[in-house]
Amino acid sequence: xxxxxxxxxxxxxxxxxxxxxxxxxxxxxxxxxxxxxxxxxxxxxxxxxxxxxxxxxxxxxxxxxxxxxxxxxxxxxxxxxxxxxxxxxxxxxxxxxxxxxxxxxxxxxxxxxxxxxxxxxxxxxxxxxxxxxxxxxxxxxxxxxxxxxxxxxxxxxxxxxxxxxxxxxxxxxxxxxxxxxxxxxxxxxxxxxxxxxxxxxxxxxxx
Numbered sequence: 412x413x414x415x416x417x418x419x420x421x422x423x424x425x426x427x428x429x430x431x432x433x434x435x436x437x438x439x440x441x442x443x444x445x446x447x448x449x450x451x452x453x454x455x456x457x458x459x460x461x462x463x464x465x466x467x468x469x470x471x472x473x474x475x476x477x478x479x480x481x482x483x484x485x486x487x488x489x490x491x492x493x494x495x496x497x498x499x500x501x502x503x504x505x506x507x508x509x510x511x512x513x514x515x516x517x518x519x520x521x522x523x524x525x526x527x528x529x530x531x532x533x534x535x536x537x538x539x540x541x542x543x544x545x546x547x548x549x550x551x552x553x554x555x556x557x558x559x560x561x562x563x564x565x566x567x568x569x570x571x572x573x574x575x576x577x578x579x580x581x582x583x584x585x586x587x588x589x590x591x592x593x594x595x596x597x598x599x600x601x602x603x604x605x606x607x608x609x610x611x612x613x614x615x616x617x618x
Contacts, residue, residue, distance in 0.1 A: 412436040414496070416582045417589035419568055420608075421472070421543060427603040433464035438589065441465070441494055443483055444452060444471040470494050470512070482508045486567075494541060501536060501584055509541040517546050524564035529564045534569040542590040545573045547589045559585045571611050581613045585599040590601040590615065608618055 412435050419439040420432045432440060442457045444448060452460075461469050475558040481493060485508055492510045504511060513533060520525075522543050530540065550558055550573070561567060566588040574581035582590060590610055 412612065414612070414615045414616050415579070416587065416615060418592060418612070418615065419470070419541070419589050420592045420594050422594040423460065424456075424462060424594060425603070429460045429464050430560040431605055432608075433467050433595070434594075435609070436616075437592075438469050439468040439492075440594075441470040441472050442488070444488070445473045445476045445496075447475050448470070454484060454487045455494065461489060468492060469555060472496065472514075478506045482506070485509050487534070498533070501535060504536040507596045512541050513535065513537045513539045514541045515542050516544070517542050517550075519546050519548065519550070519554070526557070530561065536567065537566075539568055539588050541568040541591060542573070543568070543593070545565050545570050549573065549575055555585070577614075578611055582615065 413434045417438040418432075419441065420428070421441045422436050423429050423432070423442055424442045429440060442452050442460070444454075444457065445451055450612065457469070457471075461516050469489060470492045471481070471484060471488060471490045472494045474496040476484075477599065480501075484490070485493065490509055492512060493507065494512045494514055496514045498513070534542075559565075562585050568589040569585070569587045570591045571578055578590070590611070592611060
């Protein structure tokens with residue numbers, strides 16, 4: 412399925428999600444690989460899951476793991492990129508062997524100039540910024556306009572929940588670098604409810 416915007420699906424932890432999302436046209440699948448997380452996947456699990464899909468970018472998510480260990484896992488798992496949860500010094504980012512994305516929080520009351528400074532300072536080190544979790548109170552009209560302007564300058568990946576109602580209209584207006592969906596858990600092995608995810612993929616289908 413061809414989509415009007417790239418889609419990243421985070422937190423893949425089962426074969427049902429991996430195969431479904433790849434088949435629906437997702438561009439990127441992320442795996443939680445940092446051992447500090449109780450739900451992290453082993454390299455063997457990622458290798459097994461990725462062996463069933465093709466044509467997608469494999470991205471590892473990390474929090475506190477040292478860069479040397481991230482690079483080792485990237486090689487072992489065949490990662491195309493990493494998604495970092497914490498800001499790191501420039502020398503660490505320069506030592507990464509694969510491109511990095513930065514998980515970023517939306518701060519509703521942050522001054523526009525401070526937002527610009529945050530993106531501008533980090534721009535040389537990241538392939539994009541992932542604002543996966545929308546705020547409880549969605550951006551108002553003014554904030555949405557600023558977000559649209561920022562998306563013209565920076566590579567912003569936005570969670571599908573940022574869209575007030577119509578995800579397709581939101582994408583066509585804001586034109587983010589991509590849309591972010593969240594993976595889930597199987598009801599039992601091989602059984603998964605994809606109703607909500609399917610609605611997003613179908614709304615983003617290139618007609």
